[in-house]
Amino acid sequence: MGAGYGIPNIRGVGYVTFTNHAWGGAFRAFGSPQCFFAMESLMDILAEKLGMDPLELRYKNVYRPGDTTPNGQVPEVYPLPELIDMIRPKYAAAKKEAARLSTSLKKRGVGVAVGVYGVGLDGPDTDQAWVELTPEGVKVSSNWHEHGQGADIGVLGCVHESLRPMGIRPEQITLVLNDLAVVPEGGISAGSRSQYIVGNAINNGCVQLLEAIKKPDGTYMTYDEAVAKGVALKYVGKYTAPSTYINENGQGSPFANYMYGVILSEVEVDTTTGKVQVLKMTVAADIGKIGNKLVVDGQFLGGIAQGIGLALSEDFDDYKKHTSLAACGIPYIKDVPDAIEIMYLETPRPTSAFGSAGVGEVTLTAPHAAIANAIYNACGVRVKSLPALPEKILAGLKGDAYPYRHRAVKDPAY
Numbered sequence: 001m002g003a004g005y006g007i008p009n010i011r012g013v014g015y016v017t018f019t020n021h022a023w024g025g026a027f028r029a030f031g032s033p034q035c036f037f038a039m040e041s042l043m044d045i046l047a048e049k050l051g052m053d054p055l056e057l058r059y060k061n062v063y064r065p066g067d068t069t070p071n072g073q074v075p076e077v078y079p080l081p082e083l084i085d086m087i088r089p090k091y092a093a094a095k096k097e098a099a100r101l102s103t104s105l106k107k108r109g110v111g112v113a114v115g116v117y118g119v120g121l122d123g124p125d126t127d128q129a130w131v132e133l134t135p136e137g138v139k140v141s142s143n144w145h146e147h148g149q150g151a152d153i154g155v156l157g158c159v160h161e162s163l164r165p166m167g168i169r170p171e172q173i174t175l176v177l178n179d180l181a182v183v184p185e186g187g188i189s190a191g192s193r194s195q196y197i198v199g200n201a202i203n204n205g206c207v208q209l210l211e212a213i214k215k216p217d218g219t220y221m222t223y224d225e226a227v228a229k230g231v232a233l234k235y236v237g238k239y240t241a242p243s244t245y246i247n248e249n250g251q252g253s254p255f256a257n258y259m260y261g262v263i264l265s266e267v268e269v270d271t272t273t274g275k276v277q278v279l280k281m282t283v284a285a286d287i288g289k290i291g292n293k294l295v296v297d298g299q300f301l302g303g304i305a306q307g308i309g310l311a312l313s314e315d316f317d318d319y320k321k322h323t324s325l326a327a328c329g330i331p332y333i334k335d336v337p338d339a340i341e342i343m344y345l346e347t348p349r350p351t352s353a354f355g356s357a358g359v360g361e362v363t364l365t366a367p368h369a370a371i372a373n374a375i376y377n378a379c380g381v382r383v384k385s386l387p388a389l390p391e392k393i394l395a396g397l398k399g400d401a402y403p404y405r406h407r408a409v410k411d412p413a414y
Contacts, residue, residue: 001035003116004080004260005058006067012250022317026190028306029361032117033368037386040113040369044376054373055091055112058262059084062114072251075258077347079286080114083262086284086343087112094266094280098378105272108279109378111265115365118255119358120193123245127197128184131159131205132234133213135223137172138163140205143186144198145178149360150295151189152177157291158199161354162206166213166220184236192358195291196257196349197241203353205237242351257349259362261285265370269378271397274390276375278308280339281367289346289355296359297342303363305336311368313387329387 002010027033047054062080069075091112098108129142140159144151152175159173176182186201187193212231213221226233246252264282269275281304290296313329315322322328348355368386376382381396 001039002070003032003035003039004063004114005061006063007070010070012070022319022322024316028303029117029364032115032361032365033307033310036113036115036366037369037372040366041372041382041384043114044111044373045382055084055088058112058114069258070250071246071254073253073255076256076349076351077258077260077286079260079345079347080262082345083260083284083286086345087262087264087282090282090341091264094264094282098266102378106268106270107378108266108268109374109376111267111370111373111375111377113263113265113366113369113373115261115263115362115367115369117192117259117358117362117365119191119196119257119259120241120243120255121187121191122254123243124240125187125191125193125197125243126238126240127186127193127201128236128238129186129198129201129205130184130234130236131202131209133209133223133226134174134233136174137168138209139174139176140202141176141179141183142198142202143183143189144194145183145189147189149189150292150298151194153292153295154195154199155202158195158202158354159206161291162203163210165210192259192360192362194360195354195356195358196352197239199356200239200351200353201237203237204239205235208235208237256351257288257357259285259287259357259359261362261365263367263370265367265374267371267374267378269375269381269393271379274393274397276312276371276388276390276393278312278335278337278371280337280341281308281370282341282343283363283367284343284345285359285362286345286347286357287359287362288349288352288357290344291354291356293344296344299359300342300363301340303361304340304367305331306364307367308336308371309387310364311371311386311388313389315387 044054047057063075063078094110098110102108132139144155146152160170213226241256243254243256244252262284266280268277309331316328349357372383381393
């Protein structure tokens with residue numbers, strides 16, 4: 001809570017509660033979507049109380065040199081002011097378009113949100129990868145396991161870039177992935193850690209290989225030459241993030257790198273039904289140097305689609321009711337707009353072999369918060385619990401004192 005903003009003094013109180021609701025586990029950006037929904041909604045509420053534009057309030061307060069994270073860590077880079085500058089003309093145009101096309105029945109609105117996410121598994125996250133010279137080229141193995149997110153091209157890109165001095169071609173690189181019998185020791189493919197943590201381990205192994213087979217004239221031995229000279233062919237690369245655990249006061253430097261984003265949402269609210277349609281999503285993001293833009297684009301497109309579902313329809317709470325993807329409110333194709341624009345600022349990360357941070361989870365930090373802010377901008381209904389179902393919007397438009405609960409419960413706590 002408070003990530004992205006220079007806050008000199010902060011106190012957080014957390015509660016662990018035992019409920020009879022459905023069991024929940026870690027999901028993409030685990031923890032941060034809940035924090036940023038609350039926090040970025042409050043930023044808009046504060047802007048309204050101050051009579052300020054929501055984007056400008058954020059611009060005045062985002063991290064700049066001299067600021068720290070809420071846990072006292074000095075950010076490794078400070079891209080948020082520039083990211084807001086990238087979004088600003090899009091935001092101004094979107095506000096004009098919303099004012100021009102809004103009607104009494106269908107109101108348009110614009111919302112923004114900031115998102116920040118740490119790379120890795122809190123503290124000195126460690127990983128290994130091995131690289132082996134073969135007659136065909138090289139063979140590499142890591143625990144950057146492929147489960148649909150693009151790990152294969154990520155590993156391939158890291159190896160190819162690391163071994164570029166020896167002139168290796170992509171087709172000469174053999175990947176050994178998803179085989180626990182041979183992969184080296186390491187962590188999970190989660191926490192947006194793979195590109196940075198595993199990528200640095202891969203680079204370390206590749207550098208060891210290059211140093212071993214380098215000739216005095218600067219060229220590199222072939223496989224046969226290395227065997228003839230008795231040079232070791234296999235090297236285990238290792239990397240540990242330069243991070244520390246958080247102390248009892250919540251202070252420390254848990255992540256070597258962070259991912260940063262600013263999200264702009266444009267929505268239309270049907271005041272007769274309460275239905276919200278997302279018209280366009282725009283993102284300005286800094287995830288460090290990009291190795292493969294197509295894969296990174298795919299991460300953002302998927303994360304934004306998930307953010308739309310989280311904002312408007314997804315709800316897993318009742319084991320008897322939410323028994324299928326459709327019943328859980330997974331968004332349909334028609335719910336995700338074709339108009340998704342992604343802009344990148346590439347600030348190299350100083351401790352990354354490739355200048356990269358990560359990408360997987362910054363994509364879901366705050367798109368739902370931007371959508372909620374856009375709903376309020378459109379029709380004046382502040383949704384405080386997700387999803388923003390049509391009945392909640394209608395209840396808010398009718399002035400219901402309890403428009404935020406999706407069950408018919410009049411609970412004083414709400």
